Amino acid sequence: MSLKSEIETLRDTTASGLSAAHDHFVYTKKLWRIIDIEIRRRGRKIILDNKVTGSRLTERDLLPVAQASVNDYLPSATIQQMVSLTETFLTDLVRLWVTAYPFHLKGQSVEIQTIVAAPDKASILAPLIENYVLAMGYKRPTEWFRQLQSMVSIPHPTQTEAEQFAEFKATRDVFVHNRGVATAIYADKAGANARAAAGLPLDLPDAYLHAGWALCRKIVLGVASAVAAKA
Amino acid sequence: MIDTVTHERIVIHTEGTGGPYLMVAQDQLSEATDGLIAADVPFWVDEDAISLDGEPAVAVVNLGRGADVVAVQKLLDAM
Numbered sequence: 001m002s003l004k005s006e007i008e009t010l011r012d013t014t015a016s017g018l019s020a021a022h023d024h025f026v027y028t029k030k031l032w033r034i035i036d037i038e039i040r041r042r043g044r045k046i047i048l049d050n051k052v053t054g055s056r057l058t059e060r061d062l063l064p065v066a067q068a069s070v071n072d073y074l075p076s077a078t079i080q081q082m083v084s085l086t087e088t089f090l091t092d093l094v095r096l097w098v099t100a101y102p103f104h105l106k107g108q109s110v111e112i113q114t115i116v117a118a119p120d121k122a123s124i125l126a127p128l129i130e131n132y133v134l135a136m137g138y139k140r141p142t143e144w145f146r147q148l149q150s151m152v153s154i155p156h157p158t159q160t161e162a163e164q165f166a167e168f169k170a171t172r173d174v175f176v177h178n179r180g181v182a183t184a185i186y187a188d189k190a191g192a193n194a195r196a197a198a199g200l201p202l203d204l205p206d207a208y209l210h211a212g213w214a215l216c217r218k219i220v221l222g223v224a225s226a227v228a229a230k231a
Numbered sequence: 232m233i234d235t236v237t238h239e240r241i242v243i244h245t246e247g248t249g250g251p252y253l254m255v256a257q258d259q260l261s262e263a264t265d266g267l268i269a270a271d272v273p274f275w276v277d278e279d280a281i282s283l284d285g286e287p288a289v290a291v292v293n294l295g296r297g298a299d300v301v302a303v304q305k306l307l308d309a310m
Contacts, residue, residue, distance in 0.1 A: 026278075033281050037289050040244075040254065041237055064247030071249030071293060180296075201296040203250070205275035 003100045003231040007093065011224030014089040015217060018082060022213045025078040032066045032074075039063060075204035076175045079212065083172040086165070086216040090144055091133045093227060097151060098129050100231070104151050105132055140189065141166045148223070152230050156222035165219060167193035168212045174202055232266075232310040235259055236287050243294065243304050250296040253307070257288040264292065266310050272303055 001009075038044035039059040046059040057065075098104050108128050118124045136144055145162045148154075157165065170189035174182055182196040196202050232241045236256045241263070245251045255263050257280045267274050273295055280288035294303060 029277070030279065030281065033277065033291060034283065036291075037254070037281055037283060041289065042283070063244070064249075066247070067244065067249035067252060068247035069249070071252075072247075203275070203293075203295045205293070206278040207275065210278070 003096060004228045006096050007224055007228040007231055010089060010092055010096070011220060011228070014085055014220045014224075017085045018213060018217050018220065021078055021081040021085065022210075025074060025209065028074055029070050032070045035062060036066045071204070072180075075209055076180065078209060079168070079172045079175060079204060082209075082213055082216050083169050086220060087137070087169070089220050090148065090223070091137060093224065094136060094148060094151070095129060095133050097227065097231075098132055099125070101151070102129070105129065108132070141169050148227075152227055154223065154226035154230070156226050157219045161215060161219060163191060163193055164215055166190065167195070168215065171195070171202055171204070175204075232259070232263065232307045236289075241307055243300050243307070245300055251294045251298050251300050251303075253292050253294075254289050255292060257282075257290050260290045260292075262310065263307070266306060267292070267303070270303075270306050272298070272306070274298075 035044075035046075039046065039062065044059060046057075046062060048057045048062075050056075102125050105125070105128050108131070110124060110128065114127075115124055136147060139147070142162050145157055167190040170186045173189070174180060174186045177183075178186075180202055182194070182198050182200050182202050184198045186196075186202075187194045187198055195208075232255075233239065234241050234254075234256060235258065241253055241255055241259075243251045243253050253263070260276065260280075264274065264276065275293050275295075277291040277293070280290040282288040294300070
């Protein structure tokens with residue numbers, strides 16, 4: 001498969017994954033709201049058993065589960081999924097590009113024993129490429145894009161989009177590491193786009209998640225198409 | 232504020248960890264949100280209202296985890 005085709009396949013797979021994540025969020029949210037309305041407004045009686053643990057839920061027990069799912073677990077899981085898909089797309093893209101054009105690995109050194117023991121050039125380069133991609137993952141998103149654009153000259157994402165994505169990812173980090181409460185690190189990473197001061201809870205309204213999804217999709221499609229055109 | 236469908240007082244629900252919220256018939260949504268805006272109460276509305284079996288659609292207004300539930304309930308009661 002050509003590099004161009006591999007990049008296009010990566011783009012399509014990631015875009016499809018983003019759509020699936022968004023569909024899951026929207027439809028699961030609607031289902032929980034239907035349950036809430038059925039119980040509160042239509043008097044629906046529900047009993048659920050878990051025969052393994054022996055627990056038993058009635059409709060009254062489901063109400064807090066519904067709201068926590070809709071506004072807590074579900075958006076938190078969705079933002080993690082969206083950021084993760086975009087992040088993996090970028091690292092996979094860089095891996096593909098550096099594998100095709102390994103001169104970007106300049107500055108890295110290899111032990112002579114590794115060269116002697118390697119059956120071919122690809123075996124020598126493989127660990128260097130993995131180190132390069134791994135090191136990229138520890139940097140901030142604005143640096144990922146800068147690094148990518150230093151390898152291949154593309155106009156995507158714009159500076160504004162890169163900064164918006166940095167805030168989106170910083171929000172994800174807050175939900176992964178601090179139960180959704182903003183920290184000083186969040187404020188630093190999010191910069192001018194920060195939505196809450198340190199110590200305050202960050203909410204994940206529908207509109208924010210929809211905008212975040214559109215941003216991730218735009219970055220994936222824009223970056224992949226621009227890079228594929230240069231492959 | 233009285234729900235035009237159930238004819239009951241609209242109350243803020245606080246169960247769980249997802250933040251307080253209220254349900255309101257779609258045709259009362261703008262009245263409720265106008266009141267919240269006028270009182271400078273932050274909120275967001277679920278993207279889609281839900282209608283079951285052809286009944287009037289129900290909208291959900293989320294107040295966020297930092298909301299002053301008592302104050303907002305007083306505001307609703309005064310509408």
